Amino acid sequence: MIKSLTLFVRTVRTPNVALVQTRLASQVLPQLSATKYNVKRKEFGSVQADDVNFFKSVLSEEQVLTEESDVLPFNIDWIKNCRGQSKVVLKPKSTKQVSEILAYCNKRQLAVCPQGGNTGLVGGSVPVFDEIVLSLSLMNKIISLDEISGALVCEAGCILETLDNYVKEQNLIMPLDLGAKGSCHIGGNVSTNAGGLRLLRYGNLHGSLMGVEAVKADGTVVDCIRTLKKDNTGYHLKHLFIGSEGTLGIVTKVAVHCPVLPKAVTLGFFGVKDFDSVLKLYKSAKASLGEILSAFEMADNDSISSTVQNLKLPNPIADFPFYVLVETHGSDETHDAEKLSRFLEREMSSGLIIDGTVTSEPAKMQTIWNLRESIAGAGLLDGYVYKYDVSIPAARYYDLVPVLRQRMAGKAVKVYGYGHVGDGNIHINVTVPEYSKEATDMLEPFIFEEVSKLKGSISAEHGVGFRKPHFIHYSKDEGAISLMRELKQLMDPNGILNPYKVLPDP
Structure with a gap:
């Protein structure tokens, strides 16, 4: 009743x-990603004392972290699956500082890993090797809010919940709502094209985002900040940065349309x-x-x-x-x-x-x-969790869960599914006592092959990150992947922006 x-x-x-x-549920450090996934370091430069001195000349002492204990949290993703080896974290406070840092890193061929709230689930926000972590956490200013149009302009490091509380004072609401809203950054949301709980009503970020400001690998600032719903002048460059996970440029400001509360x-x-x-x-x-x-x-x-x-x-x-x-x-x-x-x-x-x-x-x-x-987060207390974020046609939405339960019988503690029925996005969690190559091989690429057969997507809203580049062909054909590589080469010819992520090596 x-x-x-x-x-x-x-x-x-x-x-x-x-x-x-649950983020702090386990104090055991995860295995290094490079070792765990057998990844070879690319030919980037290594950070030297002179590099650190340059960063301190651009930023203040407090904005450059080099102590191991200070850097460690930035090397580990929140589900403790991936762990990088960065020795330096930079925390710029302005687009100008981001531009100067990237221009320098590009000349020195120092790899950079942009990081927001570090709430991602596919390893896209943490380094793999010794990439410099560029944290946007101090770029957290709200710049303007048009109460009539609902256009909000803010820096990329603003926490989603902070923005939601701010616009509510003007009887508006953020169009995006996530479980991690208390810690995720709007720049990270844009960079991963986060979906969330209310996509059914308010749509995805491609529709809600009116403009972005981003910095290319060579330090060039691309200012596409506009607060107009209609702006059909030339290519829609903002869409290049939405969902590109920091591989084409680092988002520094956004303009978002906020619906009425x-x-x-x-x-x-x-x-x-x-x-x-x-x-x-x-x-x-x-x-x-x-x-x-x-x-x-x-x-x-x-x-x-x-x-x-x-x-x-x-x-x-x-x-x-x-x-x-x-x-x-x-x-x-x-x-x-x-x-x-x-x-x-x-x-x-x-x-x-x-x-x-x-x-x-x-x-x-x-x-x-x-x-x-x-x-x-709850599943993390049962052991190691394989998390799959896929979209599948509604009629077949739940099909994979019983298939995986049968396949993983005797190996998995639990296999369960939940998600956003309205947009076909199901989250499938497979919990095992501990990580093992055997369990991984039983799940991957099997689950992606099954998703492909159903004409689904291997990544619905979490992005591709570090975990899925070698599976991207299950959702995109070679023509699309080749075009993505061409865009990457054009915008980041030295490949310094978030390497080992999104695109597979040729």
Whole structure:
């Protein structure tokens, strides 16, 4: 039986503490990426004392980190899968400083790894060898906000949640919402073309981003900052940097279109009997809720139970084979309540919804969202987690999970799937007691071959990073890959920007 429906005018989300906790769950250092994945260092220069002195002449002493204990956190990704060997971290405060650093590094052929909040899941934000880490964390100024158009201009190091709280004061909302919003940077979001929880309503960053400022490998600043929804003059250069993961240039500023803050927000969390019911419920939600449907999330039982058991988070409803989370954003509380009530009555009667809870109270919504957003981190407490971020046509969305359970029987602790049904993006997690070459070989390239057969994408929203370049051909043909290489050669001829990432070696 559905628990009482309570409507509230607006909600304010708070940081997901569980993600922060699980980031520090294990104190054991991961194996060096170069050793673990058998990668050969390219012919870049090595940082010398004179180089460090130059960086200190451009930056202050505090902006140049060389102590091993200070540099170590920048060498390790948050899921502790990848570990680099950088000896220097630079923390510029301006585009001018980024430009001077890159111009120097390009002449010296010193490789650079740009880093934002370091919340990535494919190793794209940490070095592989001794690349200089260029942290954008001090470039965190909000430059302007047009209250009429909703155009926000800010530096790349701004934390997503900070921006969301800022624009809410002007009754706007950031179009992007992620589980890591309390620590991820908007520049990193743009550089990976992050998708997030509400792509169904607000679209992806290619549509929301009005402009970028980026610095090329040779220090050239490319200023494409505009706050116009329409600007059809020449090539759309901003799209080169969206999703390029710092391999074509380093994003330093962005202009984002912020939609109006919804006056009425409601969240439903339902238990259903099977995945076929999930798809039927999604079809019904689109037809019944229409323009107010902002998110439609799915998680299987193992996904939710991992957060309940490992992180001691409460589940507001009983155990079910599958769970569905439905969120609505609207401007008329009464209108939205009527639409939602009709949807619930029909699907309870049809049997698609077995049980659930619906609320507009901020604290209750936060509890439910934490349960969903903490899935990624909860599995880390069970062992080593292979994380796959793929998009698959809706009808076949969940097919790979039972296939992998059978394939990994006796090897995996758990295999589970969850994600954004509305855009076909499923996250598949395979937990094993510890990393092994045997488990890796059983999973890769098998899972990418299966995704390719289904006409899906091997990377839906996390990017290609360090983990997937040699699998990119499962989603892109040779013509597309060749064009990408040509763009890389044109914009970064010495290959200093985020090497070993995105594109495979010829």
